Amino acid sequence: MGKKKFYIETHGCQMNFSDSEIASSVMIKNNFEITDNPRHADVILINTCSVRDNAEQRARNRLKNLTPLKKKKKDLIIGIIGCMAERIKEQLFEEEKKIDLIAGPDAYRNLPRLIETAAKKSKAINVKLSREETYDDITPFKIENKGISAFISIMRGCENFCSYCVVPFTRGKERSRNPETIIKEAKNLFSKGYREIILLGQNVNSYKWNSGFGFVNLLESVAGISPLLRVRFTTSHPKDLSDELLYVISKNENICMHIHLPMQSGSTRILNLMNRKYSREWYMNRIEAIKKIIPGCSVTTDIISGFCTETEEDHKSTLSLIEEAGFDYAYMFKYSERPDTPASTKYKDDVPEEVKLKRLQEVISLQRKLSHKSNINDLNKTFEVLIEGESKKNKNNFYGRNSQNKVIIFSKQKNYRIGDYINIKVTGCTSATLIGEVE
Numbered sequence: 001m002g003k004k005k006f007y008i009e010t011h012g013c014q015m016n017f018s019d020s021e022i023a024s025s026v027m028i029k030n031n032f033e034i035t036d037n038p039r040h041a042d043v044i045l046i047n048t049c050s051v052r053d054n055a056e057q058r059a060r061n062r063l064k065n066l067t068p069l070k071k072k073k074k075d076l077i078i079g080i081i082g083c084m085a086e087r088i089k090e091q092l093f094e095e096e097k098k099i100d101l102i103a104g105p106d107a108y109r110n111l112p113r114l115i116e117t118a119a120k121k122s123k124a125i126n127v128k129l130s131r132e133e134t135y136d137d138i139t140p141f142k143i144e145n146k147g148i149s150a151f152i153s154i155m156r157g158c159e160n161f162c163s164y165c166v167v168p169f170t171r172g173k174e175r176s177r178n179p180e181t182i183i184k185e186a187k188n189l190f191s192k193g194y195r196e197i198i199l200l201g202q203n204v205n206s207y208k209w210n211s212g213f214g215f216v217n218l219l220e221s222v223a224g225i226s227p228l229l230r231v232r233f234t235t236s237h238p239k240d241l242s243d244e245l246l247y248v249i250s251k252n253e254n255i256c257m258h259i260h261l262p263m264q265s266g267s268t269r270i271l272n273l274m275n276r277k278y279s280r281e282w283y284m285n286r287i288e289a290i291k292k293i294i295p296g297c298s299v300t301t302d303i304i305s306g307f308c309t310e311t312e313e314d315h316k317s318t319l320s321l322i323e324e325a326g327f328d329y330a331y332m333f334k335y336s337e338r339p340d341t342p343a344s345t346k347y348k349d350d351v352p353e354e355v356k357l358k359r360l361q362e363v364i365s366l367q368r369k370l371s372h373k374s375n376i377n378d379l380n381k382t383f384e385v386l387i388e389g390e391s392k393k394n395k396n397n398f399y400g401r402n403s404q405n406k407v408i409i410f411s412k413q414k415n416y417r418i419g420d421y422i423n424i425k426v427t428g429c430t431s432a433t434l435i436g437e438v439e
Ligand code: SF4
Pocket: 158, 159, 160, 161, 162, 165, 166, 167, 168, 202, 203, 237
């Protein structure tokens, strides 16, 4: 008998992708073998997201699709892990009869034991949140091993309690990971040929190991591994983005010139209801600081349209702040109420669906124009590009990213390989991509 096989699929944010690598590592250490085909699996794990209702619906639809497999293979174990498991807990067994196992984000060490329990047809559930768990001794198993760019999770949980967000409830208290293990993981990846590390946390700016070692120290330590290693990070909270961090980015060439700074709304009244802990003026102050201290830095953002009580005037404030900030790219959504969040208990989700959609459309079309403008501004500029792979559309082209996190397509060069740096001059663009040639 060979090893038992598991299949894992991930929905949601990068944090979940990073968690799937930790869960996979635990499984492999316990004698399971990974497969990329659910038909060959003895255990199927679906790592779920709860941030928006449609993310949960997607996971439920996926479970429906797996029904025929479950019918064919009576011993197949199907597990729901991650945020949805944590949010709905035991009730999920009632709602989705095909599930054998439920594990929250802090229970991945427990997966082998839960699988044993599920195999005996007993209820296998662990949704206990921990104040300490950071999985810092577990080397994540790289599932999509492209070998150039890797995420490293530096902290877990969040205590900001933005009123619309489930994360503080599904991922628990904020905990920072031991920096020694982070630096060791980054060095190890670099020695295997990785050339880009993305430090990951819900609010990286509040990373703190002890009073003398915070995020700025961690960032400099990782950047210090090699000038050939690019370092990025996400996500920053505007309330915590310090000038000190901006100076560190400007001083270190291999810390990328890109900041993802979720704005959410341009109306201070709505920001207060969202419990974001900053005003429109504060947000703009941070944008100006970025532009002054790191000229050429790109800024991307997240925007929610149609939050509770949002008026046409609030919406206009959002549009005007988008324009003032001049974002290079944005992730834009309409507000989706999540059960048990402070917003769902305190405020009425009173913006009609068609109004939310109309406002979102206005936000999207404005941002599309700004993204295109940002790309047009790059015409004739030369950027150092890290080659990440072969273009899917044309095998004669490579694609890579510049420090600003923009994708650039260019024709393959004989003496260059994936993982190399190359200077590319931008000769054309669309609103989403830059096109260039070797300088
Ligand atoms: S900072 Fe706010 S939006 Fe981000 S994870 Fe924490 S509570 Fe959610």
